[in-house]
Amino acid sequence: MPKSAYHHGDLRSALLEVTAQLVREKGARGFSVSEAARRVGVSIAAPYRHFDDREAMLAAVATRGFTELQETLDGVADPGDQVVRAVAIAEAYVGFALADTARFEVMFAASIDKDRHPELLECAGRVQSGLQDALRELVGDDPAGVVRRAAELWSIAHGVAALLVEDRLAHVVGPAGEDTVVAGAVRAWATGLAG
Amino acid sequence: MPKSAYHHGDLRSALLEVTAQLVREKGARGFSVSEAARRVGVSIAAPYRHFDDREAMLAAVATRGFTELQETLDGVADPGDQVVRAVAIAEAYVGFALADTARFEVMFAASIDKDRHPELLECAGRVQSGLQDALRELVGDDPAGVVRRAAELWSIAHGVAALLVEDRLAHVVGPAGEDTVVAGAVRAWATGLAG
DNA sequence: TCCTCGATGAAAGAGCCTCTTACATCGCAG
DNA sequence: CTGCGATGTAAGAGGCTCTTTCATCGAGGA
Numbered sequence: 001m002p003k004s005a006y007h008h009g010d011l012r013s014a015l016l017e018v019t020a021q022l023v024r025e026k027g028a029r030g031f032s033v034s035e036a037a038r039r040v041g042v043s044i045a046a047p048y049r050h051f052d053d054r055e056a057m058l059a060a061v062a063t064r065g066f067t068e069l070q071e072t073l074d075g076v077a078d079p080g081d082q083v084v085r086a087v088a089i090a091e092a093y094v095g096f097a098l099a100d101t102a103r104f105e106v107m108f109a110a111s112i113d114k115d116r117h118p119e120l121l122e123c124a125g126r127v128q129s130g131l132q133d134a135l136r137e138l139v140g141d142d143p144a145g146v147v148r149r150a151a152e153l154w155s156i157a158h159g160v161a162a163l164l165v166e167d168r169l170a171h172v173v174g175p176a177g178e179d180t181v182v183a184g185a186v187r188a189w190a191t192g193l194a195g
Numbered sequence: 196m197p198k199s200a201y202h203h204g205d206l207r208s209a210l211l212e213v214t215a216q217l218v219r220e221k222g223a224r225g226f227s228v229s230e231a232a233r234r235v236g237v238s239i240a241a242p243y244r245h246f247d248d249r250e251a252m253l254a255a256v257a258t259r260g261f262t263e264l265q266e267t268l269d270g271v272a273d274p275g276d277q278v279v280r281a282v283a284i285a286e287a288y289v290g291f292a293l294a295d296t297a298r299f300e301v302m303f304a305a306s307i308d309k310d311r312h313p314e315l316l317e318c319a320g321r322v323q324s325g326l327q328d329a330l331r332e333l334v335g336d337d338p339a340g341v342v343r344r345a346a347e348l349w350s351i352a353h354g355v356a357a358l359l360v361e362d363r364l365a366h367v368v369g370p371a372g373e374d375t376v377v378a379g380a381v382r383a384w385a386t387g388l389a390g
Numbered sequence: 391t392c393c394t395c396g397a398t399g400a401a402a403g404a405g406c407c408t409c410t411t412a413c414a415t416c417g418c419a420g
Numbered sequence: 421c422t423g424c425g426a427t428g429t430a431a432g433a434g435g436c437t438c439t440t441t442c443a444t445c446g447a448g449g450a
Contacts, residue, residue: 011427027305028305028306029306032406032407033407033409042429043428043429045411045428045430046427046428048409049426049428053409101305110223110297111224114362121362121365125366128366128367151358151367151368152376152379152380152383154354155354155358156350156354158358159349159351162303162357165305169346172345181343181346184343184344184347185384189380189383189384192383192386193383193387206398228436228437228438229435237399237400238400239401240399240400240439243438248437249437391450394447395447395448396446397444399445400442400443402442404440405436405437407435408435409432410434413429414427415428415429416425416428418423418424419425420421420422420424
């Protein structure tokens with residue numbers, strides 16, 4: 001809600017939104033502070049009042065993405081069977097990645113310095129925690145085991161998502177058949193946990 | 196071997212080398228054609244005689260990386276036990292990624308347009324083929340099954356590698372303990388294939 | 391031997407970008 | 421109603437990519 005012609009009123013939010021939009025359209029590399037400012041209709045220097053630099057704008061989008069990812073994973077219902085549940089969580093992860101591939105890439109972009117944006121590491125920690133909670137019943141009481149298995153499940157889901165996002169699995173999966181890879185992998189993995 | 200002071204003689208190779216070096220030092224985003232030219236000691240326009248653009252230089256480094264990855268995976272000995280073999284291949288994949296994380300990122304960088312550099316998709320196909328060969332004994336005769344399982348193994352290895360490269364698994368693995376995640380995941384997966 | 395030609399280099403510039411510095415304008419607290 | 425902090429603009433330094441134009445080289449034919 002702009003309070004006046006001069007002062008935007010909520011420039012920070014507006015910039016965040018247009019940044020997310022630009023990333024979706026052109027990818028992280030295609031995004032520029034200049035164009036974000038232009039689209040919002042402010043001068044090129046204005047964004048620097050709200051964000052340290054270009055990287056900080058991308059980091060903010062990434063952080064927001066992690067929050068939504070967390071909600072998505074938390075929203076997966078427990079179907080009773082713990083193997084089925086693990087599969088469902090991994091499928092939700094992959095679905096999230098494919099829903100907005102550019103944002104997913106920004107969330108895991110190497111170009112963002114984690115020392116300057118420690119909140120990103122926290123987000124990763126929360127994903128890890130959520131998976132641990134979900135796996136406790138499947139894995140058993142060993143705390144170290146739960147931690148390790150959560151990392152494994154995350155790795156499987158993330159690997160499928162990353163390769164799909166990068167179009168490296170095109171030969172394998174037919175159209176709309178993406179989930180068979182992640183489902184197959186997680187099912188085998190979860191089955192193998194018992195044996 | 197410079198043939199003269201004016202003509203470099205092997206500028207293309209020299210640029211490739213310094214590009215790989217720059218990527219290792221500063222990451223894909225930190226790399227610039229200008230600095231590569233400066234380091235080799237030629238004008239800024241010279242690289243454009245040998246590469247279409249900046250992206251082509253990165254793509255060349257990525258392609259070379261895929262070749263070496265292929266060799267690394269092919270070089271994994273068959274220890275007899277097919278589960279152990281799958282684990283060893285995945286560990287080799289992760290080891291390759293950690294040996295030069297920046298190059299690994301470039302190999303899977305979204306910023307490189309695959310339409311303009313189809314050789315990168317071919318490389319991915321070769322990795323896929325290699326894994327299929329390695330898994331044939333473990334999976335059995337079903338050709339479609341081999342294809343799917345190879346994609347799964349690749350996904351697991353790639354997921355662990357990507358998360359380790361992005362420092363997202365720091366809480367889980369102690370120093371030098373990275374391999375436990377990929378080994379555990381692949382072992383469970385391969386075990387579950389049978390059951 | 392000389393000369394031409396194609397390949398490979400340099401020089402210079404257009405246009406874009408990030409980020410900084412100095413200044414203008416606003417709303418609000420006292 | 422006044423002064424101050426927050427938030428905007430203007431202008432510019434310095435860097436980058438890529439293009440265009442020109443200079444220089446090596447090699448092969450006359």
